[in-house]
Amino acid sequence: MGTTTIQIENPTKELLNELKKNYNSKTYDEVIKALVSKKTKSMYGKLAKGKKVSAKEIMRDLRDKSDRF
Amino acid sequence: MIRVTASKRFLDSSIWIGYFLGNIPETKKIVDSEETILFTSIISIHEIFKRLRKLGKIEKEIKQAIRLIEDNSVIVGLTKEIAIEAANNCEKYKLHTIDSLIYSSAMETGTTFITADKDFKETPKTRIIDVK
Numbered sequence: 001m002g003t004t005t006i007q008i009e010n011p012t013k014e015l016l017n018e019l020k021k022n023y024n025s026k027t028y029d030e031v032i033k034a035l036v037s038k039k040t041k042s043m044y045g046k047l048a049k050g051k052k053v054s055a056k057e058i059m060r061d062l063r064d065k066s067d068r069f
Numbered sequence: 070m071i072r073v074t075a076s077k078r079f080l081d082s083s084i085w086i087g088y089f090l091g092n093i094p095e096t097k098k099i100v101d102s103e104e105t106i107l108f109t110s111i112i113s114i115h116e117i118f119k120r121l122r123k124l125g126k127i128e129k130e131i132k133q134a135i136r137l138i139e140d141n142s143v144i145v146g147l148t149k150e151i152a153i154e155a156a157n158n159c160e161k162y163k164l165h166t167i168d169s170l171i172y173s174s175a176m177e178t179g180t181t182f183i184t185a186d187k188d189f190k191e192t193p194k195t196r197i198i199d200v201k
Binding site: 023024025026030033034040042043044045046047048050051053054055056058059062063064065066067068 | 090
């Protein structure tokens, strides 16, 4: 992923520094993403239609638990 | 609104899938909370897409689900540091490679790892949601 440079005023940078500390974030990128991330309409249960699948069934084979080496 | 007291949570693939299918009720509060900064591994995007497709969900629905994840969480890619830490954590906590890469990504971002997978019972800063 590429990076770029943006210009912000010093007081804004101070605010970002404060949030960076509060979020325990390592980068400004993470803080900005958290601030601008949209909280979209909930999709809880939105894909539930069709065959009912239990959470336990979902867990089964969700991840390949074998190692290549 | 600036959320200065927000907590940080790193969600495993199982939590997101449970959220979209509505079969892990606790996930609603976690994902829909505005007070929480969410993180997701890029590996989970792969797993969620694959799993939802296997469950017969249509491409449009799956893309909407992935879009929600992107809009509501910080997607964490892999780095050399995460890869090396994952190798250490494989040995330390007897984790498989993918488990360890995701868990190590969570630790690298200083978050609490939330999962429904009991294979993480030994790892610190982990909350396992019990599923039925």
